[in-house]
Amino acid sequence: MxxxxxxxxxxxxxxxxxxxxxxxxxxxxxxxxxxxxxxxxxxxxxxxxxxxxxxxxxxxxxxxLAPLLPQAGKVICCGLNYADHIREMGRELPEYPTLFAKFADTLAGAADEVVVHGSERVDWEAELAVVVGGTLTRADEAEAAAAIAGYTVANDVSMRDWQNRTLQWFQGKAFDATTPVGPVMATPDEVGGANVEVRGYVNGELVQRGHTSTLVFGPARLLAYISRFTTLRPGDLVLTGTPGGVGMGMTPPRFLADGDVITTEIDGIGRLENRVSIRQPALQD
Amino acid sequence: MxxxxxxxxxxxxxxxxxxxxxxxxxxxxxxxxxxxxxxxxxxxxxxxxxxxxxxxxxxxxxxxLAPLLPQAGKVICCGLNYADHIREMGRELPEYPTLFAKFADTLAGAADEVVVHGSERVDWEAELAVVVGGTLTRADEAEAAAAIAGYTVANDVSMRDWQNRTLQWFQGKAFDATTPVGPVMATPDEVGGANVEVRGYVNGELVQRGHTSTLVFGPARLLAYISRFTTLRPGDLVLTGTPGGVGMGMTPPRFLADGDVITTEIDGIGRLENRVSIRQPALQD
Known part of the structure; x- marks a missing residue:
């Protein structure tokens, strides 16, 4: 479904x-x-x-196509979650998931133009996202797995200049209407329990390709972990992190230009295709 | 009012x-x-x-007394914002505010018991909080000042073990019902434009005392800055940061014990008084 x-x-x-x-x-x-x-x-x-x-x-x-969950109460994202990418960066596998929050206002539709005001370092992050279908408080992994309504595609578009202004990434991750999500939520049976490949493209060029089998914290484990500190409810959204291939990690770093098109794709769910519009702000930061 | x-x-x-x-x-x-x-x-x-x-x-x-804004769409917090505290720690004044998010579920009432499951390093952070009364998108400081509905008292109770598990503080800051806020929102005329002293007590002992005149980013500047990336709306809440005197900064560090009472007070607004209950989780982390 x-x-x-x-x-x-x-x-x-x-x-x-x-x-x-x-x-x-x-x-x-x-x-x-x-x-x-x-x-x-x-x-x-x-x-x-x-x-x-x-x-x-x-x-x-x-x-x-509207943002899949325009009223999501909680949007929680995991960083640094693909083992192959972490290892290629020469880092240790993390003991705990790195988590940060977005608000429902951050979400955009599957084909919406992503309009960014006042960033010069706009980057892509193709991701599998989990749609919560139950209420989870201090749940174990089996309970969390049973409460997964389905999966969707997201691109955690990140303003690296703002993200790195301070130690906390939030401000570079929470620009309004910059995280496309959709086009649909596919129930777990449609995607083999989310054992899927995540692909990201810029102007048709494949830049990211990762398989969720290499996630350090899989969907159920992530939901169970989050539920240890905050209740997850139906319609909440959890982004599972991005594989290697983001622009910031390239030599030299590569960022999106005004008019670039980012495509994010997961077989069995669908595809996001978003033109990026980069505008300078009217006011000084 | x-x-x-x-x-x-x-x-x-x-x-x-x-x-x-x-x-x-x-x-x-x-x-x-x-x-x-x-x-x-x-x-x-x-x-x-x-x-x-x-x-x-x-x-x-x-x-x-319920949490002042039980349905707040956005709760955004500023860290490292008191100049005297930053200077006493030997740090430079920041160019940009350090921001992170909470959800409405994180809020608690002014006299509610704060129940924490599964943390051994529960710390206090007395703060002035700003209640947004208008809609702000890429606003300047004058517009932001005009959109301040009023001020309230908050304690950004922080689970330092969870906060420091990864680089992103969110998970240690977003435990359900652990940020008391209230007892009232006082309009700006009641508190001299929020030129106030913020005090925190543990079991009646004064542990924090800071004056908002030493804030690096004052309320209007903070709201204007946030509005550059995300729209603020009526009923959103912005916490302005905590002065020196948190438990983590003490030698040796001091954390809250089960049954401790934290009091948070701002003249002209009111006082929060919260008993802290620390419970071990039923499940492993």
Whole structure:
């Protein structure tokens, strides 16, 4: 099952079940997060599909894809999580996941233009993201695994100049509408339990390729760990980290230019394609 | 004018105007954040006060104080912000504010027990916090100053073991219900434009004392800076950092024990008093 959040008018979104290329059945929920708050969401989706008339199918353009979870209560990201990338950087495997937060305002749609004001070092980070489908407080890994609603694709676009102004990355990671996420949430059965390859492209050139089998902290372990300090709820989103190949790590470093297109892809889920627009700020920093 | 968020039943809160010691007038809003989303909130509060019958006054016990902004969309904190403390540590004054995020779930009421699961290094951080009353996107300092609804007291209780597990502080700063905030939001006229002394006590002993005149990034500058990358909205909360005197900085370091009481106080706003309960987790980390 694949679910999307569609724009159906100004500021309005509705959850939808993907039933074909760009074809969706509207579901009785404002967005995927709202749908997931109904414990019977799987049945709701199945019954909608079974009973829907052919005429109910909506053809959606790429621009109709809203951020998958526009109202996510928590967006938590893991850094430094691909073992092969960590080893190639000559570092030790970490004992604990490096975590930081974003807000729902940071998210963008799967085909949205990513508009950045006032950064000269805009970088890409292709990632698998986990959509939480249950409530987790101090959960063990089995409970966490059972509470995974599905998986989606994200690009943790990072403003490296802002990220490295201080020791805390947050300000370079939380620019409004700069983290595209979608196009759909695929339930675990669609993606073999998230045993997948994550690929990132810049203007069609493959720059990142990593396999989630090399994650130090896999999805369930990450959710269980986070739930030790904060409750995860339906519609929360956890980004699992990016493999090697980011621009900052290149020699010389390479950053996105105004007009560049970043593509982020995971087989079985889908693809993000985002033009990047870099604008200078009206005011001084 | 001083506003609080009161518990009026299980899970229910309402915004209230403080009219005397522990005496409040209920306002037509679920909490202070919901009230602030009405641009006419000052008039709503004034008219309620003018028209209210004496019988409308509610006497509230300390335990009735909910987290001031239980639904805050953004809680953003500044670290390393008191010049005297930075200089006494032998560091340079920073060019940019060090920022990190919390979620609304991290907040606690002014007299709530702060229950921590699975940390052995629980520390205190008395702080002035700013309540956002307008919408700020790439604002200048004058716009930011005009959008300050008021000020409140917070204690950014920090789990130093978790905070220092990785380079990113977030996990040690985002334990559920561990950042008490309140008891009220005082409008700027009540606190001389937030030119105030912040004091922290442990079991009645004064451990922190700092004056906001020594903040490197004052409230308006902080809000303007944050608004360069993310939109601030009514009901968002910004913590301005803590002065010297935290437990981690003592020789030897001192951490909170189960049953300790932390008090956080700012003249003109009020006082938080929180018993700390430290529990071992049921599961391994």
């Amino acid at each position: 694949k679910l999307a959040t569609l724009r159906t008018g100004a500021q309005t979104t509705t959850a939808a079940l993907a039933v074909g290329p760009d074809a969706y059945l509207p579901l009785p929920a404002g967005d995927v997060g709202a749908l997931l708050r109904d414990p019977a969401w799987r049945e709701v989706a199945r019954e909608t599909a079974a009973r829907a008339a052919r005429s109910a199918v909506v053809q959606a353009a790429a621009g109709d | 001083k506003l609080a968020t009161l518990r009026t039943g299980a899970q229910t809160t309402t915004a209230a105007l403080a009219v005397g010691p522990d005496a409040y007038l209920p306002l037509p809003a679920g909490d202070v954040g919901a009230l602030l989303r009405d641009p006419a909130w000052r008039e709503v509060a004034r008219e309620t006060a003018a028209r209210a019958a004496r019988s409308a006054v509610v006497q509230a016990a300390a335990g009735d």
